[in-house]
Amino acid sequence: MEKKKVTAAPSVRRLPSYLNIIRDVQEEGEDYISGTRIAQELNLESIQVRKDLAITGILGKPRKGYLIEPLITAIEYYLGWNNIQDAALVGVGNLGSALLGYQAFNLHGLNIMAAFDNDRKKIGATIHGVRIMNAGSLDIQIRNFGIKIAILTVPSSYAQETADILVKSGIEGIWNFTNRKLIVPENVVVQKEDLSSGFAMLCIKMRNNIK
Amino acid sequence: MEKKKVTAAPSVRRLPSYLNIIRDVQEEGEDYISGTRIAQELNLESIQVRKDLAITGILGKPRKGYLIEPLITAIEYYLGWNNIQDAALVGVGNLGSALLGYQAFNLHGLNIMAAFDNDRKKIGATIHGVRIMNAGSLDIQIRNFGIKIAILTVPSSYAQETADILVKSGIEGIWNFTNRKLIVPENVVVQKEDLSSGFAMLCIKMRNNIK
Numbered sequence: 001m002e003k004k005k006v007t008a009a010p011s012v013r014r015l016p017s018y019l020n021i022i023r024d025v026q027e028e029g030e031d032y033i034s035g036t037r038i039a040q041e042l043n044l045e046s047i048q049v050r051k052d053l054a055i056t057g058i059l060g061k062p063r064k065g066y067l068i069e070p071l072i073t074a075i076e077y078y079l080g081w082n083n084i085q086d087a088a089l090v091g092v093g094n095l096g097s098a099l100l101g102y103q104a105f106n107l108h109g110l111n112i113m114a115a116f117d118n119d120r121k122k123i124g125a126t127i128h129g130v131r132i133m134n135a136g137s138l139d140i141q142i143r144n145f146g147i148k149i150a151i152l153t154v155p156s157s158y159a160q161e162t163a164d165i166l167v168k169s170g171i172e173g174i175w176n177f178t179n180r181k182l183i184v185p186e187n188v189v190v191q192k193e194d195l196s197s198g199f200a201m202l203c204i205k206m207r208n209n210i211k
Numbered sequence: 212m213e214k215k216k217v218t219a220a221p222s223v224r225r226l227p228s229y230l231n232i233i234r235d236v237q238e239e240g241e242d243y244i245s246g247t248r249i250a251q252e253l254n255l256e257s258i259q260v261r262k263d264l265a266i267t268g269i270l271g272k273p274r275k276g277y278l279i280e281p282l283i284t285a286i287e288y289y290l291g292w293n294n295i296q297d298a299a300l301v302g303v304g305n306l307g308s309a310l311l312g313y314q315a316f317n318l319h320g321l322n323i324m325a326a327f328d329n330d331r332k333k334i335g336a337t338i339h340g341v342r343i344m345n346a347g348s349l350d351i352q353i354r355n356f357g358i359k360i361a362i363l364t365v366p367s368s369y370a371q372e373t374a375d376i377l378v379k380s381g382i383e384g385i386w387n388f389t390n391r392k393l394i395v396p397e398n399v400v401v402q403k404e405d406l407s408s409g410f411a412m413l414c415i416k417m418r419n420n421i422k
Contacts, residue, residue, distance in 0.1 A: 012415050016407035020390045041392050080398070080414045094339070098309030104390065123237050128305070149413070173417040175409065179231045179315065189262055189420050191413035196227035196315055198386065202360070202402035203291045204223050206384040209400050 010143040011052040012079075013206065016108065019075050026068045034065030035174040088147045088171075090162055091154030092117040092132055094175055099151060112151065114141055138162075142169040151175045152182075164189075189194055222263040223290075227319065228253055229264065237279045244360060293321040298380075299358045301373055302365030303328040305341050306388055310333035310338040323362065325352055349373075362386045363393075365399050385387040 021041050025033045028040050035053070039046040050060060053071070056078040056196075060066045075166055076082045089096055089112050100112055117123060118135040125132050142150075150171045159178035167188050168173060176182055178193045184190055236244045246264070250257040261271060264282070266346045267289040271277045287293045300307055300323050310316075311323060319379050328334060329346040336343050344352055353361075361382045370389035377385060378399055387403045388394055395401055 009412065012411050016405055016411050017390070017403075020348070028412060041394065063418050070416045079411050080418055085414070094309045094312035098305045100404075101305035101327060104303075105410070108410060109409055110410060121364050166371075172420070179228070181254065187420065189413065189416040189418060190268065191409055192228075194224075194227055194405070195310075195313065196319055197224040198402055198404045199319060200223050200227050200290050201220065202386050202400065203296070205400040206360075207291055208318040209268050209383070209398065 008055050011055055012030035013054075013179040014044075014052050015075055015079060016041070017051070018049070019108075020100065022066075022068055022072055022075075026032035026072070031068055032065045033068055033071070037065070040160075074085065076109075079108075079207055084109050084111050084146050086111050086113045086145065087151055088128075088138075088142055088145070089130070089151040089153060090112070090117075090135065090154065090166070091142055091158075092119075092122055092127065093153060093155070097127055099153065099177075100130050100186075110149075114145060114147065116141070131134055135162075138174075139169040142166070142171060148172045151177070154176045157179050219266050221262075222266055225253070225255075225263050226267075226286055226290060229260070230283065233277075233279055233283055233286075237283070242279055243276045244279055246284070248273055249275070268408060269349050287320075290319075295320050296360055297322050297324045297358050298357065298360035298362055298386075299324070299349075299353055299356070300326040300341070300362040300364060301328075301346065301349065301377070302363065302369075302376050303330075303333055303338065304364060304366070306366035307362075308338055310364065310388075321360075325358065327352070346373075349376055350380040353377070353382060357381075359383045362384070362388070364388045367391050 013062045019037055021038050022033055035049040036046045036065065039049045056074040058066065058071055087110055088100060092115050096100065099116060112130055114137050115130045115132050116134050116185040120131045123134050148171060150166045152159060152162060152174055156178040158177040159180040160182060163174060163182045163184060167184055172188055174182060174188065176190050182190050216249045229249055232249050233244055235330050243335050246260040247257045250260045266287040269277065269282055269285040298311060298321055302361050303326050311326060323341055324340045327346040333343045334345050357408045358384060362372060363370065363385055367389040370391040371393060374385060374395060378395055383399055385393060385399065385401045388400050390405065394399050
């Protein structure tokens with residue numbers, strides 16, 4: 001059976017950028033922010049911004065725009081970022097280490113509370129405040145901690161077997177940084193991340209611009 | 212003036228995944244690959260895959276599918292990945308270091324030939340085979356090497372001033388990993404990367420699934 005598609009996916013993808021801008025404006029001491037301001041900052045149409053924000057259930061006031069405090073609350077609530085979400089990171093290579101130190105995640109309530117690797121040299125070490133544990137204890141630890149989100153940064157050849165363990169241990173969402181498509185049961189969701197997609201976009205934009 | 216939008220952006224974003232699968236099938240010794248096979252691997256509709264691949268100018272044959280060798284060539288040529296593209300990485304923090312070691316880039320002809328930082332402890336060191344140079348010499352080195360692509364991984368508060376230097380030094384494309392919108396002249400393109408977007412998607416998918 002096919003998984004449900006997320007409607008309004010591009011809107012969802014833009015919400016974190018909106019949140020950044022809204023927080024910046026709040027720090028400037030403002031109570032209100034206009035859709036136009038957000039649109040200008042991100043080079044979007046105002047109507048697009050208003051549509052995107054409407055999915056959180058918030059509508060702006062004519063002339064004044066959006067009251068900042070409830071807008072932030074609505075976006076965070078919509079994304080589930082009002083609660084701390086514990087995650088396990090599996091595979092502490094280059095990308096895994098970088099994600100452990102990626103500070104933007106804390107802003108979004110993502111708490112990587114455990115990291116796993118099978119390299120004896122890494123096990124027991126602490127990277128950016130996160131203890132690296134033996135990948136052999138993955139299932140036990142995930143159950144222990146009751147973790148529902150996993151960040152998968154293992155080498156691609158280990159992607160599926162690791163995902164199988166994660167699923168058996170009760171993981172409900174996998175953020176997949178490997179280049180493999182994972183086969184998981186229907187009650188588990190996978191978000192695939194491919195840094196090469198962004199590079200492809202940059203290349204096409206450069207080509208179009210040069211012509 | 213507004214920058215041209217890339218038409219078929221979602222198709223462009225999918226091409227790197229297609230390329231991975233096509234290469235895997237080639238390694239299995241096959242000469243042909245069907246659109247259906249690609250579609251199955253990525254949980255897409257076959258018609259979508261055929262449409263996406265058509266932007267590279269290649270059409271499959273009924274029953275047989277696509278001849279692999281020319282298909283790879285067409286995708287690489289379309290993305291400009293048939294030539295090695297030299298890039299400079301600016302800001303060797305957690306994310307910057309990780310990108311220096313991200314091996315998938317080599318597959319796509321992206322060669323990070325120089326990295327820059329202003330931390331004296333990092334300058335002169337070599338990370339994943341790339342020498343870290345003084346950020347103070349950014350403009351001179353970029354001109355020297357004739358680099359056209361920059362990967363921007365500085366702290367967000369330095370984003371715009373660094374972009375200004377890059378633009379003056381002749382950079383034509385900036386892959387922007389900071390959370391700031393960059394102001395650049397029309398002849399320079401920017402691709403903004405936001406890891407939080409993927410996390411937002413994962414959260415929404417999990418929420419929809421649980422309901």
